[in-house]
Amino acid sequence: MDEALLRSLTPGVLGILVRRGADFAAAEDAVQDALVEAVRTWPADLPRDAKGWLVTVAWRKFLDATRADTARRRREDRLDEEPAPGPAPGVDDTLQLYFLCAHPSLTPSSAVALTLRAVGGLTTRQIAQAYLVPEATMAQRISRAKRTVSGVRFDRPGDVATVLRVLYLVFNEGYSGDVDLAVEAIRLTRQLAAVIDHPEVTGLLALMLLHHARRAARTASDGSLVPLAEQDRGRWDTKMIAEGVGILQTALARDRLGEYQAQAAIAALHADAPTAGQTDWAQIVEWYDELAHLTDSPVVRLNRAVAVGEAQGPRAGLAALAALDEASGSSGRGQHPVPRRAAVAAYLHERAGDLVTAARLYAEAAGKATDLAERDHLTRRAARLNTLLRG
Numbered sequence: 001m002d003e004a005l006l007r008s009l010t011p012g013v014l015g016i017l018v019r020r021g022a023d024f025a026a027a028e029d030a031v032q033d034a035l036v037e038a039v040r041t042w043p044a045d046l047p048r049d050a051k052g053w054l055v056t057v058a059w060r061k062f063l064d065a066t067r068a069d070t071a072r073r074r075r076e077d078r079l080d081e082e083p084a085p086g087p088a089p090g091v092d093d094t095l096q097l098y099f100l101c102a103h104p105s106l107t108p109s110s111a112v113a114l115t116l117r118a119v120g121g122l123t124t125r126q127i128a129q130a131y132l133v134p135e136a137t138m139a140q141r142i143s144r145a146k147r148t149v150s151g152v153r154f155d156r157p158g159d160v161a162t163v164l165r166v167l168y169l170v171f172n173e174g175y176s177g178d179v180d181l182a183v184e185a186i187r188l189t190r191q192l193a194a195v196i197d198h199p200e201v202t203g204l205l206a207l208m209l210l211h212h213a214r215r216a217a218r219t220a221s222d223g224s225l226v227p228l229a230e231q232d233r234g235r236w237d238t239k240m241i242a243e244g245v246g247i248l249q250t251a252l253a254r255d256r257l258g259e260y261q262a263q264a265a266i267a268a269l270h271a272d273a274p275t276a277g278q279t280d281w282a283q284i285v286e287w288y289d290e291l292a293h294l295t296d297s298p299v300v301r302l303n304r305a306v307a308v309g310e311a312q313g314p315r316a317g318l319a320a321l322a323a324l325d326e327a328s329g330s331s332g333r334g335q336h337p338v339p340r341r342a343a344v345a346a347y348l349h350e351r352a353g354d355l356v357t358a359a360r361l362y363a364e365a366a367g368k369a370t371d372l373a374e375r376d377h378l379t380r381r382a383a384r385l386n387t388l389l390r391g
Helices: 003-019 024-041 050-068 094-101 108-119 124-130 135-149 160-173 181-195 199-212 238-252 259-272 281-295 298-312 314-328 341-351 355-368 372-390
Strands: none
Touching (some): 003 024, 003 108, 003 181, 024 108, 024 135, 094 135, 094 160, 160 181, 199 259, 238 259, 281 298, 298 314, 314 341, 341 355, 355 372
8 A cells, every 4th residue: 555645645635625615624534534445445456546536435425424414514405416436626725735734723733733634644543653642632633623724714825934834843753653754744845845836945845854864873873862063974865965955055046045945054064064073164153144134033043152162162152152141131040941052051161161060051951851862962961071070
């Protein structure tokens, strides 16, 4: 069974049902039922027109469900309008589905779940496993999301930026269960790039590819994190890097810079360096300046402080960090609104030779870390410095 084919056909089939008059929630249920039927029957009898088969079966599933509820919903008129089996219409509603599933009325977690199910074609069980929650919990989340958008007009213009944020959230979840969410996010972003001509869509695709190309080198055999500077660059996927750089260059040539293109440019500079010591940190700082202008994000300014520390020395990095603290109204002590601020400060203090402060800050950062691998990495850093200090 070609599961990738089924997933790629899902948004088109769902769009056809909605255009025929099915409400989104009922149409999405019907499509899921049709996918289950396809998994059951296609291995023995693959249809010539896979999309047309799914449309026909999904529409019948929708009508069956509607007939069962006809007394309450009063839909008899529509029940007699089943289209004759045949080729699926050529209209592609994929883009509208992206917009609908990332509707501003949805919470980020609901938008992610609905996108993975309605556009990605994943089952509720697969999504629940990927996010490490009970299947019943994920089913409730998806049901609430479908009810929320059920009254939204299907042809209503959507917001590309919101869709991209949802896809980037999916990408950053990585892998758990039997679904690789990073790979799924790349597939969905490719699919989006095929239906809309937008430089930030291709910028996000380039960013995902450039980050994903380093995935194999990010963890050691024992599961511990490997910092970028210490990664075995021979394990990086050079073919994926080349594809990402090519896509980025095409996007940048349009001279409509956005935050994902800027982030991808930074990732490309890291990928281009044969060794960590040959990284063009000065140019990376320039790209962070562009990114800070576009987003005015404290996280971007935090990452810029690291780049400044590499390009101009750790004291300059600490000065950039102090400027961030001043702008955010914080002294840098105790709870800080910028995630990983303590870890960055620890690294810069270590490079500046202040091992006592660095060890304390690494321990502080470890205590705040929510990811187990990151917490272990920071704890080991603190322990290493404390050993040096005792020696």
